[in-house]
Amino acid sequence: MPSKSKINHAPNVHAALAAAMSDPGLLESWRRNPLALRDIRIDEHQIDLTQIRNFVGLVTKVRHNDLRTALPVTFRLIDKAGLSIPLFADYAVKAAALRSHGKPTQGQKIEALAEYLKGWLDMENGVHSLAWDVFRHEYSVLLLRQAKPSTRPQREIGKISPGTVAQRGSLMFHHEMTCRPSDIEAALKDRNCDLKGIPRQRTLYAYFGDEQSGRLRISEIDEATFVILDLADGTRSVGNIASVLRRAGVSVKDRQLCQIVRELVSSGMLVANNREG
Amino acid sequence: MAGAQIGLSYGPGLVSFVERNPGMVDYVELPFELLRHDPSTAAVQSLAPLILHCASLSIAGFVPPSKGTIDAISLEADRTRTPWIGEHLAFISADPLAQGTSMHEPTTLTYTVCPQLSEQVLDRACENLAGLQSHFSVPLIVENSPQYFKVPGSTMSIVDFTSEFHRRSGAGMLLDLTHLMISSINMQFDPKQELARLPLEYLVEMHLSGLDVQAGTAWDDHAGIADESVFELMACVLARARPRAVTFEYNWSPELPDNILIGQIERTRNMLAHA
Numbered sequence: 001m002p003s004k005s006k007i008n009h010a011p012n013v014h015a016a017l018a019a020a021m022s023d024p025g026l027l028e029s030w031r032r033n034p035l036a037l038r039d040i041r042i043d044e045h046q047i048d049l050t051q052i053r054n055f056v057g058l059v060t061k062v063r064h065n066d067l068r069t070a071l072p073v074t075f076r077l078i079d080k081a082g083l084s085i086p087l088f089a090d091y092a093v094k095a096a097a098l099r100s101h102g103k104p105t106q107g108q109k110i111e112a113l114a115e116y117l118k119g120w121l122d123m124e125n126g127v128h129s130l131a132w133d134v135f136r137h138e139y140s141v142l143l144l145r146q147a148k149p150s151t152r153p154q155r156e157i158g159k160i161s162p163g164t165v166a167q168r169g170s171l172m173f174h175h176e177m178t179c180r181p182s183d184i185e186a187a188l189k190d191r192n193c194d195l196k197g198i199p200r201q202r203t204l205y206a207y208f209g210d211e212q213s214g215r216l217r218i219s220e221i222d223e224a225t226f227v228i229l230d231l232a233d234g235t236r237s238v239g240n241i242a243s244v245l246r247r248a249g250v251s252v253k254d255r256q257l258c259q260i261v262r263e264l265v266s267s268g269m270l271v272a273n274n275r276e277g
Numbered sequence: 278m279a280g281a282q283i284g285l286s287y288g289p290g291l292v293s294f295v296e297r298n299p300g301m302v303d304y305v306e307l308p309f310e311l312l313r314h315d316p317s318t319a320a321v322q323s324l325a326p327l328i329l330h331c332a333s334l335s336i337a338g339f340v341p342p343s344k345g346t347i348d349a350i351s352l353e354a355d356r357t358r359t360p361w362i363g364e365h366l367a368f369i370s371a372d373p374l375a376q377g378t379s380m381h382e383p384t385t386l387t388y389t390v391c392p393q394l395s396e397q398v399l400d401r402a403c404e405n406l407a408g409l410q411s412h413f414s415v416p417l418i419v420e421n422s423p424q425y426f427k428v429p430g431s432t433m434s435i436v437d438f439t440s441e442f443h444r445r446s447g448a449g450m451l452l453d454l455t456h457l458m459i460s461s462i463n464m465q466f467d468p469k470q471e472l473a474r475l476p477l478e479y480l481v482e483m484h485l486s487g488l489d490v491q492a493g494t495a496w497d498d499h500a501g502i503a504d505e506s507v508f509e510l511m512a513c514v515l516a517r518a519r520p521r522a523v524t525f526e527y528n529w530s531p532e533l534p535d536n537i538l539i540g541q542i543e544r545t546r547n548m549l550a551h552a
Binding site: 007008009010011012013014015016017018019021022040042043046047048051052054055057058059062063065068069072075076079082083084085086089191 | 386
């Protein structure tokens, strides 16, 4: 046990630093109540808990280095933008909780980080929204690359009628971006780039596996397709989707939407289920 | 090793880089902890000689490493035929907190931490080094820590602490130039002025990596590259001393383009040749 005889006795200081770094929850409790440090003979005026917290952010970031292969541009961007230390400092408690159940897989780490990023990033902030764009881009590509190619024989597309239920493929992701992710990647090739120089424009994308070739496809899609993909959640028939669109002021007939859905099914973005009866 | 050698630390892009660029690096620096966790990494020895780096000895700490760890390092040092073992002037393990009944077990981190910069720790570090050295067939050389925050109870600067450690212990110096630069930014000192006070007669190896300023603090960044300020420090060192090895620590990301890395290696080789 560390000595209780002196304030800031070296073994005691090391014990406190190590405890705070290994248990981000304890560090947070000291930040809320620095007087608690007196109980362990540490002068609360001599310890910079905010900097220690940032150091834990560095350590947590390093623990996620194995994600750099899967999310290279995301890491380059958050490093370049000065977001990675604050992000991982805030994320440390959750990351520690995830580790407490055993060493997480790369997939579990990315999934947990995705969930956290969604709430942490301020989408009104230009750089944060770039980070969210590129993260979703790389995560979607990763999931599609990891997916096993379908062994099902190619199904003939049946009749698409207003009663057909259209559903997004289980490995189809559609995202609204504030830029083209390829522009972020191109810009970050220059380590001295100015992130403000990345062209910004609202762009809609669908990420999916081509049913026929099994290849990953990234398509820039139009507004109508994006909305249809949004609505095709497996609970609505094509007729229902057409009604929703009409109520929103879109002039579309059931027959027209059947044709559009047929094309989306053909491309691999949607799957169609014809209800019995 | 004859003359000054240039190496890379083991990381995700290392093997392919060495295979693509035969003869570009003289050695690979391999962390003992990685080797222990994944013995297959030793296969890199077929590509280049190894230098063993280590973070487990807690030289500036009060909790000694286990006998098992010391024995394992000793075994790997012999097996890899490393010319020395690099270790940090830092701690990785600490006593449990004397709070409550047994709120915490003894704490072992997975990364090294800058110690309290005091006479008490200095004495302990010199004792630890002497005790540990007897277990190894090759010298331990010791690396300066980066300082990210003031450690409570410290009574001296990181440069005074590092200098005194080498003078008192006689240990070889592994000078991490980026750590020195980081400490200078965070503790607000002039890196060249402080470098001039370091006892470079103990210099054996140098480390270079990137640094990243975020949240008002400079941080180690092994995904980035050493910038001009680090190369300027290297030039200052080479005006006074000649290391036996210079290691680029670019081991966090597989992404560094070959042309950038080759450019830095060739620049360093040129600087060493003209020193």
